[in-house]
Amino acid sequence: MLSGWFVALLSAAYFALLFAVARFGDARADSGRSIISANVYALSLAVYCTSWTFFGSVGRATTGGLSFLTTYLGPTLMLLAAGVIIKMIRISKTYRITSIADFIASRYGKSQLLAGLVTVIAVIGIVPYIALQLKAIAASLDTLFAGSGHAELFWGLDSAFLIVIVLALFTILFGTRHLDATERHEGMVAAIAVESVVKLVAFVAVGLFVTYGIFGGFSDLFAKAAASPELAKLLRPDPARAGAWTALLLLSGLAIILLPRQFQIIVVENVDESHYRRAVWLFPLYLLLINLFVLPLAIGGLLGFNGQAVNPDTFVLTLPLAHGANALALLAFIGGLSAATGMIIVETIALSTMVCNDLAMPWLLRSKWFQADRRQDLSGLLIGIRRAAIALILFLGYIYFRAAGEAYALVGIGLISQAAVAQFAPALFGGMYWKQGTRAGAVAGLCAGFTVWLYTLLLPSFAKSGWIGLEFVEQGLFGWSWLHPQALFGLSGLDEISHCLWWSLLANTAAYLAVSLLTKPDAVAASQAERFVDISRHSHANANSQQARLWRGKASSTALVELLERFLGAARANQQLAAHAQARGLADWRELPADAAFVHFAEAELAGAIGSASARVMVASVAEEDNLGLEEVLDILDEATQVRAYSRELEAKQQELEAATAELRSANDRLRELDKMKDDFISTVTHELRTPLTSIRALSEMLHEDPDIEAADRTRFLNIIVNEAERLTRLINQILDMAKLDSGRAEWETRELDLGELAREAMDSLCQLFREKNVMLDSTVPEHGPLVLADRDRLMQVIINLLSNAVKFVAGGAGRVSVTVSAADGLARVAVADNGPGLTAEECSVVFEKFRQGGNTMTDKPQGTGLGLPISRQIVEYFGGNLSVESQPGKGACFFFTVPLLAPEEQSEK
């Protein structure tokens, strides 16, 4: 049996540790060396795992099987939407948001009504949740002492109350150090991170003990479970519960952001956006580890306490105790304690800020007492209010815990709380992405969702606890069955959480959308909508200047400074004023002009302390403000949008220019390339023209100067001159031809023609040449066709070119050239084959280039220009065909071209 005093001492030592860590964290923060790293931030997120996770998930696994996993999967999925959450963090930092109530209220025109409404919903939803944590601590003490009554009385006080007092002390010490609620509580966050580690270590230790100490490892445990039909059911996902799974996923996914403590840790306490990127994977990993042993513990407990009446929620403690592992049980107790206290501390800080700024302040600002004395320093009062709120919230939690006891209303509160804060989702996310969302819409949505939640979830839980009559739950309000709170409008078959979530979020979203579309925002709301939705465009400096433009009126510096001193305290006010003056390049803040920028600065400072809604009211009370109409605000915002549009246009223009420059550059490169090609071409042409000219000039000069040249030589030379002159003429004609083809200025006379007939005609015109050289010409040409669309003269030119090339290269006497005309696969084909010397593979590839001539010996100098084949190829390609060669050295060459056949329908048309 464990000694009560020992447990008390251990708990005290644990709290002392927390105080030390928090003290250290604050001291480091004060000296400017923050200990909040990405890892600490990620760990502090695990404040999500309350005692309800620590003890309760094992209990849920004993009945719901794998469904406890949703509380792990939902947050993981939500955190993956990093863009949404980082946007939220950015908005909050830019506009000094202090809580989720402040966030929503600020978005919809800094509305006190909305802030109050969110606060009320949060308090109603969360206070019972705090009570649940106290109950968990009390229950774990009871278990530890096996119900011996030790838990009930220490010095005549019950242990839960003692813990409430310690927690109140801790929260007040580390949660209200500064008045400025946007100031981070680094000591508190560090302590929470430590608590996260403690509860993880404790839970995993118990898990390992049960799995490997009591049983023979995972496989043994699961094998034993599979052997029992009851337990085997837990290991299978139940398809009938798929709907509930979805609802739980949604619920826990929303809770990770919307629970006030989560918003506090993720958004308000965030030091550096980049920390979030670590949390995106580290926090899910944490959840994975802490969930790893849930099922083994559940199965182990069910197997171990077979038939005994042991509450599954206490397995984490009772299993070690039953096996005499008292030290481990104590560790588990400390783990549970850390889970409960972490939640209570952060939740209380978040709620107290909301209660102070959004409930107490508006009331205070309207009170006669406040109006009477305008000089009073309120900073002390504000801290006092916040501390009182902490004590009050904790006390309320305690009262609820005492009152509700074992009632159903307490046991099921975890999910009920989450369903309550889920109501913030439409207004919050809608506000971040939809400019048309209005304050009236947000109020309507919240009211509708909250009412449905109240009616379908909270009141039935009260009824089941026996606090109010059960009739309306069983028969529906006024006996109308369609008002049955757990089967609204006849929607039955869902579990109560899914049912509530479905109807409440439906009513909430529908009301938010419908009312938003039907109402118009006022000036402040419109400008806030713009700032929230387009936060990425409003960098800090930018936002300030625009905010300044959106304020017009008269203010006195004195009044503003007084206001700041009043709410922040003189020291803090002076410090902030000096910083602001310095940022504006002034040595002394007393020189600050009472301009829009100053007013805006003052309002932002106040917002950090008392919330944006109250800050707005206060600033308005000391300044004579011109009310900007909605139209005017929209104009200013519109102007900003236009400026953005212009800058975007400019950016686009610049990109266009850059693209154009790049295009020009590449065009220039292309031109330069073309220029070089032209240069090379001209150089080649020049060479080709000069060569015959050289012979002509040399020979004619010789003939001219020496009349005594022998007659035979004279005839020979004149012959050469004539031939070279002819060559020159041919060359010039072909160059002109080529130039025309290249530039696309050639004239074409395309018509239907019979390719076979054309080939016969070409052969006829050259038969004289063949006969002279004694070369045999045979042909395989059909009598009619094939028909193609082409220019008759041009195609004739190609065939004659191929034939004269062939006759040029074959040997006289033994030479043989054959022409084949055929048609296949939609193409007409003309082939000219010879038995000449043939071409090497290399020659085959260059023979169609300009000025490449086949044959290269002095004895066999061809009389070509080197342009015939390139011209022929261009002609054939113009008609959609192809000219190529097949040849091997010594085996003759076969040049052939194809031209598309005339399509049959075109033929019939003709």
Added chain:
Amino acid sequence: MAHKILIVDDEPNIVISLEFLLKKEGFEIALAGDGDEALAQVAAFNPDLVLLDVMMPKKSGYEVCEILRADPQHGGLLILMLTAKGRDTEVAKGLAIGADAYMTKPFSTKELIAKVKHLLGVV
């Protein structure tokens, strides 16, 4: 003794005219139709001067010129480059790799004779 001249060109009609022209001036003539033949003839015929065309199959006139200039055996050999490509860069290139003179086609027969004689020191 008559000076020996090697005519290197792949264009038969130019060879015919040059051969006739130079023979009439009393030179001893040998012929080559491409770069390889030219190198063989320089070795066999041992000319005093080579009339070297640039654009030829197998080896270009530039290559032939470089090979000849790298061979100390032909230290005193005169090289007159003939080319149909008249761009300044080509003239410069020919002279840079060691040609003694450079003429562009079509050339004046008188000028050619004068240049050949000048190179050979015959007046």
